[in-house]
Amino acid sequence: MSTDYQQARTALGARLRELRFSCPGGRLTGQQLAQRLGWQGSKVSKLENGRQTATPEDLRAWADATDQPDTYAELVSRLAGFESHIRSWRRALANGFKPLHEGLSAEIERSSDMWIWEESVVPGMVQTPEYARHVIQRYAALLGGAGGVEDAVRSRAQRQEWLYRPGRTLHVLMWEAALRSLICPPSVLAAQLDRLVGVIGMDTVELGVVPFAASVKIVPANGFWVLDDRLVVAEDWHAEMWLDDADNVALYAKVWRTLRESAVYGADAHHVINAARRALRPR
Template sequence: MSTDYQQARAALGIRLRELRLTCPAGRLTGQQLALRLGWQGSKVSKLENGRQTGTPEDLRAWADATEQPGAYTELASRLAGFEFHIRSWRRALANGFRPMHEDLSAEIERTATLWIWEESVIAGLLQTPEYARHVIQRYAQLLGGATDIENAVRSRSQRQEWLYRPGRKLHVLMWEAALRSLICPPSVLAAQLDRLTGMIGMDTVELGIIPFTASMKIVPANGFWILDDRVVVAEDWHAELWLNDADNIALYTRVWKTLQESAVYGAEAHNVINAARRALSPGRAATP
């Protein structure tokens, strides 16, 4: 994935590898360093190869374990440099959907709590495979360059395993428009709405719906994800934004909480979903 974000993360990984190989007491193998840190060897590999972003605690532990504690200031500065990153859809899709999905999946894997807002599409972590296929196809048609649609569908479905792991929590808000947008055939949307109904009450999912009739304090636009108060992933037509500076995270958290004030939950959310389900007619077709 050729993005500023990934390039910066890869550069940090190269620096981490240098520290491992220049340990004053002698170069360490990845497994030796993992043992010192009490980590799985795969974590060392992911950090060095730019497939995972280390936390400040990870970087401090790395500097200490490689007997170069003074390097932490530099590592922390590199991490702070990740503040704002733009991933162009067209450029990213030149390599297909798979790298894009893998990068987000890696961030989700290390996340305990997710806050999601979607104004016009069902949140990806709640999508059925058929619904996901139509959404991904629409983006592929619009932007071009990606042909691995089935790989992307499988990746998105596999990501949903996160919902069933202990200690995870998804807080998701959707505008009623997301329940009614015919981005897919009515039969596919009907199955998707049935799935949403079944997810109300899950221990790991808090599903809020903002009805069309709700009074709004902010314009319901721009879908985004907040991962553990650590990073925000926001989407626009031209690019995906990755933000991890405190000010932007606080802003998006404020937006999410403002939107939540207009949402309904439980039985009321169930009623909104069922109304959208009843409005579907077998004779209606998806927008071409």
């Protein structure tokens, strides 16, 4: 998670704690406030310690429950301010790719299930190092975050150790475009496709491909990751967004399930991958 985003979320949590302490009717404990709000006590703690992103509705309820409704405008303004920080790749890459990769790697480590959708690139969890290097270099050229490319490649490769641990499952979907996009030399893409064929046989990986010819119920758009049922990491050209509110997590999970309805698996997925592999051969 980008440093500026987390710092801003922590600062909002500290402000929420101040309101709990300065309640006109007397300081409230976290449990007392949770009872007023009808929440679990853990939610109060997560919001105050910057471990969960508040929604505007959460902030309205907090301001009212602490008998300080006039503070809502300030709180929602703070929320809008740090949400804009999420949208800055350039800020996140100010110190190179390594810190950015380390933040996501930490979240992956504490996850037991991941659901990934990628529309035009092979997902990082199943990338070869050489393919990963070309992808990261392309982003570096676009966004100006050239520092730490090799560290990022190593970090991405190390993440894949997650796939070999008991109790972990990767549910990955790709559009066929991801198998054919020449973001790297053909020889590198060929090796990457060979890697995908091997992944199909792993008991910790469920790999599906949405063929070009498949009928789809939703536009195959931007890539995203759902980690357990607690966090979504979604990417766009300008941003990596971390979403941990229940409504957004549920929405992205629904999008993933809808895309899955158009996917092929097993031997059928193998056939689509091999067709892309054959297309790379000189004629």
